[in-house]
Amino acid sequence: MKKITGLIILGLVIIGTASEVNARQIGEFSSFKVNYSGSEKFTGYLTKATTGRNGVVNLSNDTGTAWITANMKNSEGAYRGGTTVQRGKRAEFKTSNAVAGYKYRMGMRKTNDTGGGSVTIKGSWSPDSH
Known part of the structure; x- marks a missing residue:
């Protein structure tokens, strides 16, 4: 009986620990019109x-x-x-002073004034890689 009770308690501890793990959030964006001289275009919070x-x-x-x-x-x-990242590419970056449990959003703009005005981009982002 003590062995069964011990196994039940161990199982509850494992389940309780597993439920505290937070899943990585991924946000998608599309039709983001960005340019060099304007303000950043922001995603929603993750x-x-x-x-x-x-x-x-x-x-x-x-x-x-x-x-x-x-x-x-x-x-x-x-x-x-x-x-900075080129269209069609993926880039990881350090998240200095970012803390688990807090909300963040991604602001994007065109890096260089190459003429042509604004560009429209789409993709995804996450405050946590892998």
């Missing part, structure tokens, strides 16, 4: 699952080769990591 884990942005391979600056910011607009 919650960071793991402190110290890199963030990631993945741009779809659509027409054009524009470089995009992607900056992760908290709800107060403070920078928490970022990178």
